[in-house]
Structures are given as structure tokens and as C-alpha cells.
Amino acid sequence: MFDGDGGARTTPLIEVRRVTKEYKTGTKVSALSGLSLEFHSGEFTAIAGPSGSGKSTLLNLIGTLDAPTHGEILHQGRKVTGLSAEELADFRLRHLGFIFQAYNLIPVLSAVENTEYPMVLQGVPAPERRARAMEALRSVGLEALAHRRPDALSGGQQQRVAVARSMVHRPMVVLADEPTANLDSKTAAALLDLMHGLNTEHGLTFIFSSHDPAVLSRATRVVHIRDGRLVDPSEAHAAPDGVA
């Protein structure tokens, strides 16, 4: 296994065991090939790699949004591969938070309604969830815009709402697929500051993907993948289409 710091830890938060993911689009395409990896609680980990390297696929598999063709994934020692669609939804609801490249807020809901939606699904009473959603928006600096709908927010503001939504239900890990890809460098830096702050102050675990060196430089651990396999950082640097 090649990763950013590779230090020995106790029970991993997430364990990826010999995972392979193949897509059939006429011909068989292998997105991940026998990849094994561990993530630990409190990490601020970046998955680095060029486009098509398998970053999003890996995040989707960790996030139980997709199932591996072979291999297994464990969250806190519990195997999640093989669970039903309903069980996986429940699992994501309780334990995972997501931030997407395209923000993916629900357009008909306001910022605070988007933020509180995971708690709506959890059945949290309305007053409590509203208070928690406002608190989450306050922590991302958007309390004043809580009642605006996504189309009345800038890209950076929408992504901040997405961050608030990803953490409001107190997940064990937040998975972010290229969260800064659609943002300008200043806004991207501010978002990373925010995510890093949540990581250091609240101990929230982040796993995010990127191929932007400026973003990767903020991570406390960087996992490099290429062609669906883990690669040594030095190999990644040497690769013609790799990242710095």
C-alpha cells in the first residue's frame, strides 16, 4: 500500500480490501484494480490522481453509492458490501456526509432547508433540526443567507451550504468529490480553510479527491492513484499526466 503517511493505527475507520470495479460499456473497463486502502478517524485525506484515474469511483465505493465488482469495503470493521439498497441508504444517512463537485443542492429548497434535509430523513423533530441547520450554516458563515434558494447563491456559497449539509447530521466521515473544481482559487482556498477548520476543531474526518496541487497541499495525507491502482508519490510525480 502506498499512501501519504502510511503510519500504523488502530482499527481503521474505513477499510478497502482488494477492491476491483469494472464497467461494461461495450467492452469491459476496469476503473479500480485490486485496490486496498485504510482511512482512520480524524484524517484530512486527499485522493489524488488525473482524470479517469478512479478517484470518483473510489469515493463512490467508499460512500456506498456503488458496489465493487470484487473485494469488500468495511466501515468501522463492518462489511457494507452486500447490504440491500435500503440498508445502504440508512447507513449513509447515519454515518456519511457528501460534498459534490456540482454542489447538488435541491433547487426548490432554501439553504437552511437543504442543510436540514438529512435530519428530515432521520426524523429529527422540526425545531431541533432547524436549530442544528442554522448552527451548521453559522459555522460555514452563511447564517444570513439561510432562506435563499440555491439559484440566489454564488457557487462558493452553494458549496458552503453543501458542506453544512454534509456535516449537520454528525457523520463519521465526509466524502467530497473534487469539491473545489468549480470554484475560483480564492473561493476554493476559503472552502478548504473551512473544511480544514471543521477537521481540526470538530475532529470531522474528510476524504476528498482532487488533482489541484494547491488543494492537495492542504491535505494531511495524500493517496495517489492512477489507472485504478495506488501509486507511490514519486511515481505519481513522474507520470506524464500525473499530479504534482
Added chain:
Amino acid sequence: MIRLAWRNVWRNFRRSLITIASMACGLAALMFGQSMIKSVQYQLIEKATGSITGHIQIQHRMIKEYKFPDRYIDDPDPVEEVLKRQPGIKAFGRRIHMTGLISSPKTSMGALISAVQPDREKNITAMSTYIVKGTFLGKDPKAIVMGDRMVTKLDLRLGEKVVVMAQAEDGSMGAEAFRLSGVFHTGSETFDGQIVYLPVKAMQELLVVGNKVNHFVIALNNIEDTDAVAQQLKEKLAGKPLQVLRWKDVDHEIVGVQRFQNALLDIVLTVVFAIVALGVLNTLLMSLFERVREFGVLMAIGARPSWVMKLVLIESLLLGAVGTVFGLIAGSLLIGYYGHHGLRLPLGEALSYFIPFPDVIYMRYVWEKHLFAAGAVLVTSFLAAITPSLRACRLRPAEALRHV
């Protein structure tokens, strides 16, 4: 979930509005059709029973052709006593119906003779209200009234003598002179050109049948009580050589018309439901296709597939509910308008050949039918959402999130 579903309904305002409008128009058209057919049926029954048939008739048991009873009730007095004590009856009268020959000083023609009890007939049928010249039958024992068409054919004037000839029970011909006391105009060719009214007492004398009549006609306070009162009369008259006939037994052709109209209504109903279902299906499929990525997001943040399915079904139900409410309002207003102002229908001209039937139909609410239609529109919108909702819940989150 309902809040989200409600907002999703209005996400594409124009498309939802078109779907809701198509549902509302469909339901309103359906209600209008139901009301029109039921109003025509109601007026048909009302005119048929109110012009000649009555709600219930009592005839001799051996009679097969109910409109032309050819046997007499030999002892009508016990029947009269039963009818006097029967609740629910507004009025009843003794009658003799038979065909005969009507002669004026200039010419003769065949006619249906309706011999009635003048004082009672006014409470049984509306014939006295159609008088346009002179008066209806009254105290004059030798008065006769007839329609304006017949008066023209016979070239008669009020007060002139008319001879009525009819066949007595023993086969001999009886004849009696009457004086034209009134002329009616119903608009019906049959009534105005073929029927004469005269006192039953005079007819009994002409036919030499004593106090025999060939049927009793009964008008009820409420037509809805017909079956119940008829059943009670059957029980009370059991053992007598009589039969109790409801209006639908005598005017069975009206029941046939009703069946035809109801079948027509069912076809229209099916077509409207198909249109509603296709409209909702189209809207939901379009909406689903546009929101695949969003469903992926909802599933990613923890929405169960069954929850997504419920969301789509609720959206459809809300769409259906709004369409149903607007349809009920539009349909009610339409029926209310034509209930007040009346709807001119060429049907009146066709039917008025047989019975006095107006050109104008006054629409009536048929709430049990309207609510059934509204419920059916709602159920249709729900059923139309099953396929899209199943497709939504079968989406795989990762694939849905990749959807552009």
C-alpha cells in the same frame, strides 16, 4: 416530504399547469357529461311520468301491453281503499285508456282516449297546465279536451260537438257526444295530434262497464320511493287479479335509453381517464428524466429507494389533487350556470315527438357521480405515477449522480 413534493410540483410551473388544466378540463367535461345525461334522463322520466304514465299503475294481472290495457279491473273500490291508506302517495286516479274514433261535423280520425277523473288528474299529471284555449276537464260531464293539431285536423272550435266512438267490453260499438271545452299544446306530435281527454264517468257510461276502469294511476310525493311503495302495494293487493307496475315497467323504453346513455358515459369516462393518465405520465416521466441527478443526491444523503418512490407518488397525487379541485370547481360552475339558464338541446325536438319534452335542459348536480369521477381522476393520477416512481426508486445513486 410533502413540502418537497409540493415544491417539486411547481418546479416547472408551465408544464404542471398544463397537466393540471388537462385534468381539470377532463373532470369538468366529465361532470358536465354526467350532469347532462342525468338531467336529460331526469327530465325524460319527469315528463313521461308527469304527462301520462304516473309513477305507479295498477292494472289487471292478465294485461301484457301495459300502455294499452285491454282488461278491466272489475272491482276498483277495494283498490281505492288501499290507495287511500298508503303513505307516500300524492294523488291517484281511476282511468280508462282505449283507442276510438273521434268525429267532428266535418271529419273523423282515430285517437287514444284517456278517460280520467278530472279533479284528481290535475294532481297526477301536468296536462291541465298545457291548456292554451278554454279549460281542462271540470264539472261538465260531457267535456272533452284535445291537442291543437287534432283540433286543426278535425276543424273544430271551442264549444263544438264531437262524437266519440269506442268498442264496449261485449264487442258492441258505443258512441257519445261531447263538447270541446279545451285545447292543449304540449309540443309533442303524439299528444297534440292523437290523444283526447274526457271524464272517466262518461266513458264508463259510453262503454256500459259500470264503475270498472282499466287502470289506476298513482303519483308519489317522491319518485325515489317508487320501488318501495310498489312493493308495499303488491303485498297489500296480493290475492287480487291485479299487477302493480312501476313507471319503468310501463315506459320500459326509457330504461333502454338510460342504459344506452350510461354506456355512452362510461366510454367517455374511460377516454377522459386515459387522457388524464397519459398527461400525468408524461409530466412525471419528463420530471423524472430532468431530476435523475437530484434523486441520486437524495439517495446519497440517505433517502431510501422506497422514500424516493413515495416522493414521486405524492407529487403525482398532489398534481392530481390540484387538478381534481380545479376540475370540481370548473365543473360545478358550468353545471350551476346551465342549471340556472338552461341548455338548449336538439334532443328535445327528437323526444318531443313521443312526449312533451322541452328544448331546454336544466342541468342538475349528480354529486355521487361527480365525486366518483373526481376520485377516479385522483386514483388515475396515482396509478399513472407507479411506473415513474418504480423507475426512480430503482436508480443506482452513483449512476444517477453521473447523469447529465
